Amino acid sequence: MTTVFTFPGQGAQRPLMLQHLPKHPQVREAIEQAEEGLGVSLGALDSAEALKDTVNVQLSLLICGVAWGRYLQANDITPAYVLGLSIGAYPAAVVAGCLRFTDALSLVKTRGELMKSAYPSGYGMLAITGTVFEQVQAVVEALQNQGKRIYLANLNAPKQFVLAGDQASLKQAAERVRKKGSGTSSLLDVAVPSHCPLLSAESQQLLETFQYIELDEPVVRYVSAAKARVIKQASAIKEDLALNMAHQLHWHDSCEMLVERGVSKAIEMPPGSTLTSLFRNTLRHGVCYSVENTKLNTLYFGGRQ
Structure with a gap:
C-alpha cells in the first residue's frame, strides 16, 4: 500500500x-x-x-x-x-x-x-462546518467590503473551512453563518491569524x-x-x-x-x-x-x- x-x-x-x-x-x-x-x-x-x-x-x-x-x-x-x-x-x-x-x-x-x-492578542481562527464554499466566501467578502480584517484561510473539505482574522470579525462571521442556518462554527485554539x-x-x-x-x-x-x-x-x-x-x-x-x-x-x-x-x-x-x-x-x- x-x-x-x-x-x-x-x-x-x-x-x-x-x-x-x-x-x-x-x-x-x-x-x-x-x-x-x-x-x-x-x-x-x-x-x-x-x-x-x-x-x-x-x-x-x-x-x-x-x-x-x-x-x-x-x-x-x-x-x-x-x-x-x-x-x-x-x-x-x-x-x-x-x-x-x-x-x-x-x-x-x-x-x-x-x-x-x-498579533499578541485579539486575533484567531474560526472553523466553519456544514456549508458550501460559495456561502462561506460570500460571508467573508461581505465583511471585507466593510473594512473587516478577515480571510478564508483553510479549505479542508467540501463543507469544512477555516477563517482567520480579528476576533470581532470572526464573531460576526459566526453569527452570519448561524443566521443562514446551513452551518456551524467554533473558535479554534489558535491565537494568531494564520494563512492569510x-x-x-x-x-x-x-x-x-x-x-x-x-x-x-x-x-x-x-x-x-x-x-x-x-x-x-x-x-x-x-x-x-x-x-x-x-x-x-x-x-x-x-x-x-x-x-x-x-x-x-x-x-x-x-x-x-x-x-x-x-x-x-x-x-x-x-x-x-x-x-x-x-x-x-x-x-x-x-x-x-
Missing part, C-alpha cells in the same frame, strides 16, 4: 502531549536534541500554562511529529509521501529528510515568535532566515498543502515552509491529489485525529489511521510503500 504520513497543525495540541512519546533510541535522540537546542525540558513546553503561548504550541507539535514519525520509520512503517497542515509542514519536512531537526527547532521558534509579536495576508511581512522575514539554512533533497516526497502538489527541489521546499504562514491552505485538494497518485493509506501523527477524519472524505477505498488511536501492528500491516 502507498502510504502518506500526515502532521497536524495548531489547534490539535493538548497538555502533556510530549510526556507520552514512544520509548525508542531514535525518539530519545530527538528529545535530547530538542532539550539541548532549546535549553528547556519538554515539560516546560507542553504544560497547560505553557501551551497558552503559540511559540510553545508550535515547538511541541514539531517535536511530537518528528518523534512519532521517526518511531514509525524505525519500525519499518515507511511513507511514500508526507503532508503537514500549517506548522505540521515542519515535522513533515524533517521526516522527509530534507530539513535537519536541529534547524527545524530554531526555525519554528523564530516562526512562532514572529507570529506572536505581530495578515502574516505576509512575517513570512518574508522568516524567508530571510531560511537563507542561512541548508536543505537537502527529500528522500520521501514532500507535499505542499498550500500548493496541493509534490515539491521536489530543496529550494522550493524552503520557500514553501517559510511562506506557508501567510498562504491559504488547500488540504482537500492535497488529499485528492495524493489519492490520484495512488495513496491508499493515511497515517496521522499525534496529537489528535482531525486529519484522519478529513482524509476519509477523499480516501474512500483505502484506510486512514490516527497513531494515538491505533496499535502498532495495525499500522504496520500493509504499511510499507
